[in-house]
Amino acid sequence: MRPHRKALRTTAVGAVSAALAAAGTLTAAPAAQAAPPSVRFVDITGDGGTTLKANVVTPAGADGARRHPLIVLPTSWATPQIEYLAQAQRLADSGYVVVTYNVRGFWQSGGHIEVAGPPDTADASRVIDWALAHTPADPDRVGMAGVSYGAGISLLTAAHDERVRAVAALSGWADLIDSIYSGRTQHAQAAALLQGAGGVTGRPSAELQEIFRHFFASDLDKEDEMLAWGRKRSPAAYVDRINEHGTAVMLANAWGDTVFPPNQYADFYERLTGPKRLQLRPGDHATAEATGLLGLPNDVWADTGRWFDHHLKGEDNGVDREQPVRLKSRSGGGYEGYPDWKSVAAAERKIALGGTTTIAANVNSGADGGIVLLSSVLDQIARLPPVASIPLLPRRWAAVWQSGRYPTAQRVRGTARLHTTLTPTKESGTLVAYLYDVGPLGLGKLVSNAPYTFHGRTPGKPFGVDLELFSTAYDVPAGHRLALVVDTVDPLYIEHNPSGARLTFSSPADDPSYVSIPLREQ
Template sequence: MALRRLFSVFIGLILIVAGLASPARAASTTGFQAVDISGDGGVTLKANWIAPAGDGRHPVIVFPSSWGLNDAEYLAQAKILAGKGYVVVSYTPRGWWFSGGTIDTAGPLDMADLSRVLDWTIANTPADATRIGAAGISYGAGISLLGAGADKRIRAVAALSGWSDLVYSLYSGNTRHLQSSGLLQLAAQLVGKPSPELTRMLGDFNGNTNVEQIKAWGRARSASTYLSAINANQPAVLLANGWGDSFFPPNQLTDFFGKLTTPKRLELRPGDHAIAELTGVLGLPNDAWQSLYDWFDHYLAGTDNGIESRPAVHIDPLNADGESYPTWSALAGTTRRYGLGKIRLLDGTGLLGGAVSSGWTKKLPTDKDTVANGGVVLLTNGASAITGQQPSIWLPFVDRGRAGVWAAERPSRAQLIRGVPKVHLELSGAADTGTLVTYLYDLDNLGNAKLITHAPVTWLSRTSSVDVDLFATAYDLPAGHSLTLVVDTVDPLYYDENASGGSVTVTGGSYVDVPLR
């Protein structure tokens, strides 16, 4: 309890200072008021609110706090938004910090709580009940997006670093995500009160038991499950995430975005989970938060700022200037197929490119790691967003006895990769269960290889091939650099289903499809 209180005070002081130091905004405000809001079943939800000073009704933004944080998280942004004319209510979801109840993980109790917060806001603040928005980062984003399907009073949503498919987040590529789930569990144990259900689900996840029950639990907490309700309610939906989000990889959002029939916008930037929004939490200028302002200013405050007429998709590639497109599918104009070729004895590398070939094999041990990996959750891609440099390895250090490596010929002009590269691997001698991890690199003339994207794939019954959708990316491969594929069987980011001492053989007929602009 002392740790919780100390950390809460520390975050609060930092954000208050940041809020006070933020640029002056249009109007004076009421100042912050701490309140207790009665959630579903009488559970106490700790909250704070701030509003423009003076008379009249104002548009509302409700912020559920992130996983592991509390309602002090948004103090700096709440002050800015109140100065722009909004009533802002931030609250700590049940089970976290000093709120009552146990963690519901964006389940039905959290949805009921969100509606109770809206009830309280309408009754106790100068709120305009016809102009309500919900927003947040991570857990707050997920609750807000789900809430738009559960409560039709929510007219606009800004979901920053959130999820639309919790099952994909936990099991993309049919592979359990080890590091991200471990951090979520640690946060819940340190500053939360896990429900018996959450404890059971995490135990089953770590033990790889009762998988279908876990997936059913995840589907009940996925906005994709309630897509028809969201479309029927017609809220304006802003989705913003990082290319390298190791908690909620972006592929799920691109699929969900394409099926939305509401006013909508999708933004993808470099970085890991919640990194793109971080400086904005401190009240500093920030592109993601500026988009949030523009979104709510138009769809809640009625400002004619033209955001509704901008292209619906905006991306900041990993190493290029920002680009806008009318749809996600418009990013790539063509798809180029790179066949995997025979491994050369001289350097242990095969050719990536040309026609799909046959008559070759590459045997991989199932319990041997290499220097090729996806990095460390939050830290690796987070640092990349700050430095502008992708994580890299020296390709000669990739042990060819443990990995397959295929390098393409060096093009005379840059290749603009946009979208979801797909890998098809033909297999021989695979065990009944197994895992492979594939990495796509940018290889320069000195052997330095920058990670463009990667993804794991797991099979749970005997198979002769696997298909891997790599995580969505936008990257300009420079002229004279080689597009390079590495395949191995171990990555610390993920659980694997490989038997110790076994092997799997990749064979001819394998290829990579790369979307190009």
Template structure:
């Protein structure tokens, strides 16, 4: 059996396995579509492997171009390609260069990848019934990033679906001056096992791990970021749908909100519970899925000429971690007020400080630099991914947080539900710091039994030429969460988390001092 066919069969089995476990659904009539066919698309001296499916009847149809995710191939979208073809689309999904059986080396959404996307569009126009005036690009993760960047370089792309994608790759790697360890490690492992990373990517990942040549890695990542090319995207004015998860550990959603605000064409932002690419997962297996339904409505509206109503709906749709979906006209409209919770002095009895009221002075709390606690952000993909299916946030028993290793501040228990909506922001004063260092902040929902469910968290680092006193202003991960009546909003600060590299010297300490506070956006 030919290698291509073996690869195809293996991928099909992996993709269709969930369908074998799913309950059966009644068959429904759908327009006839062509059988899935494979294509080799020459581009820039390499051959890209692709699959094609479209309506069986000849005509002129909108096209959906779908680059595959990091580590996957063109068969990733088999179920959705068939669904879109049944809606009247030509669908060409392809494996970007350097992955699986496509030629060349991984370009990480660089100029070669963007040229390839345009070449795939050329090929679709020459070899299918695709309408040149109705071209869309969409994908999950890597495919999302390539699609959005491609909308800035190729004006033929009139609609984009950015599913679990990034807008600022440098932020994804170095957000708040802290290297995101587990996410980068997994990207490197996938590239080594399933692709051809080449010298450029290998060198950049090695530099990232070794914390060297940071400026060069940031420059490399920034050129591969839609935020850097926003003017070109706005000039082309595609209709952009961005869908992501609150707990995305690869591409944290804080990077999306400002970018979304600055988009000037038709746009929509959707945020749901989960982690990277988890919300789209069941749709890839052909099961009903909100994200893919939104993408179909979006493409129907802006490519197929069908009024689905999505263009008239509020531009922001969120599903909180523990509440029904909500819609808002803008990102800023999520919150109607901000409450400041001052950090107070630590009580001797239980080692906990008060969170609330005016920020007080005259106190301090020392944190050792190389001692972890049970407070953590969990495991990349797994922790927040499981929460998307179970509806339960990861939790710890708060009394188990070692107060000699962490600072803990708990708010008074409100008598009504507190609705957190947006990005909590921590202002923390530090003393006795080294020239470089890291702290990690966790915001919890604490019940009466001591169970603390994680609402959001974020690390913050600094890299300076001298130590001493300093102030950090940190945006925690964007969130939407209803704190139940009688529960306490609780902040934990420590210096180590397995999700991230820290830049703390061993056997040292960092001291949190008075005047620190937490601003929480509420509705």
């Protein structure tokens, strides 16, 4: 077992337009400046002879007389190899050898899309091999980073290749199943976005096409097969290997990530035993890193740069002395530091969900989680989350419970949890829970949500439901209240409610229903 290390620096996003824009901002420095880093476009032979299109950026004047730390950057889903060039040049300016490459199956690289399967991790190791043989890279100082798809591949490679001493995984996943199939519910818009982008810019493998077919068809006979496929591609399944290697891991994500929600990252973070850091901030999938791909100032890139500088270059920049869990509220303000994820939600309060409430299924009540990417971006930029008029929600299709008004401002930090007793009229069904911040006029701003699906239940027989809502950081103004709303239809998810289904929520005396909220006075 290798001693614990400390390392990391870099980031990136996943939008093609951002990557192309980044390419247009790369060079052009005043003549008085030092010579720019060297940039080469090369072909690297990946696993099984697959050609990977790559860029190699080396520090100015690098001649092989001394070795430089190496950063490998796999591209995001559906993005070309130029995605990281702006940040690669900045890293090279700081003394790193940087290799960015287009993952197999996309754009001009060969092969088919394997969704971070074994060929992808093998490719990453081949890229490291190539860099050590063809650049002045130091074999003892290897790091990997990426946004989204590149983040997942980086974590998986760290589990399988002990040469990777540090990882910066930005807007990625640790548990693929818990990301797009949480609550046993298909995240339809997120999966459709991935499928569409992959089909336009790449070549999906036959296995991936089959998985998508089963996923969208809600084929329960293939569920075990899909779960096994997802586990093989989940870094959480290999966390013991990462811990054994002592890899320094930085995780960064957005509260509103509609592709890879933050809960699964936080759970993974808690299981890491080596040097680690978790940063969560407002935004949606890969939006927090986007400006950095354009070469603009960006706190995600700056912090991952400090991470790499400390763990790969040995700089005493203080990153190891800061609180490792750093959060930004969706309501504004700077970073808050915590010693661990559990400390984020140290105080919890319960809202009782009393009485018995029955709702009809198959109709969207007007409460929903918004639109993939768009809604959380509006929240990030203009603090405009999805809204609903709580008094006007039709109680035929939505169950509603509210707290009293809070006399002082409150802070929601962490993960709200729903516990209730459900009696269905059909053996299958879906519910979606929403937590709203409700103002004096009854307008509710979405704080969090999560779906839940059940199959094989006996109609008319009650059973317990425990559901974690997506983690968040949100400030509730004084005079507002919190409301829990439950309905059965949301455009973000595939619903499994047969026609005419009804759901009854009750609160037995020996097992009362509640929503537990990580809440404290501001």
